[in-house]
Amino acid sequence: MVSAWSGALFGLAVQLMSNALQKLPLMRRPWEHVLFAAGGAFVGHKLGDLEVELTQRIEAHRANQKRPGS
Template sequence: MPLSATMVGALLGLGTQMYSNALRKLPYMRHPWEHVVGMGLGAVFANQLVKWDVKLKEDLEVMLDKARAANERRYFGTVFELKVFFLSFRFFFMV
């Protein structure tokens, strides 16, 4: 995955620089160092995007687990506690 993200980012950076030169009607490879910088920045951007996506999925799983636990405490835990309370309440008055 990192290799493909690096290649996609490098191609994105190269394509952006070549498109910029084409819009200005300049030779495609006018300043080769700009293409290298564009490829490097594109590769860094794509790799950071992949890392961010993985972290986002992990954080989402943590949030969903917390929400599930809160819902279980809110609905299932409360119902059980109320049943126990009412049963003990009824038993108290029966004696």
């Protein structure tokens, strides 16, 4: 959940920074802010899921290799 919120804030910050660099009003097209925040939340959530999946795969691989984990 934290990763989704972090992604949403990052997406919003990207859109705000884009408008600031172009010297446009920060909230020029508010629907773009919603889209970027939703996209960031989606990516953040998927990255969290990917981290859990990769950790499980590494643990399974170590168990199959019969090596102690470090």
